Amino acid sequence: MSAIERFYFRINNLGKAHGEDSEFAFKGVSATAFAEDLQAGLRDPDLFERWRSKQDDPDSVPKSLAPFDPDATVHAHAADTHTDIEVVTKLPHLVVAHRITLLIGRNWTLRDVGPA
Secondary structure, three states: OOOOEEEEEEEEOHHHOOOOOOOOOOOOOOHHHHHHHHHHHHHOOHHHHHHHHOOOOHHHOOHHHOOOOOOOEEEEEEOOOEEEEEEEEOOOHHHHHHHHHHHHOOOOEEEEEEEO
């Protein structure tokens, strides 16, 4: 795994941000609920493994998407028109982006990345 990094994401209209597959899509409405769901998806292999098992050829899924970080933290702050997310993890951007996309689709923007 990589060094610990801090990722900053922005979600416009979290209440309407849902992933394409309802099995994995974020069903909550609050910033706190999203932070909890994303943190669980980064800390535990369950979300990834459920997604992988639904693929046509689960064995062909790149191993680079599989890591998890039991120490990952996610904090969210809701503002008037958007939600700001801070993720601190050893996971690479590829993995973090994949897990966010499973939860809320492409309804997010990476704002900044830096050392934790």
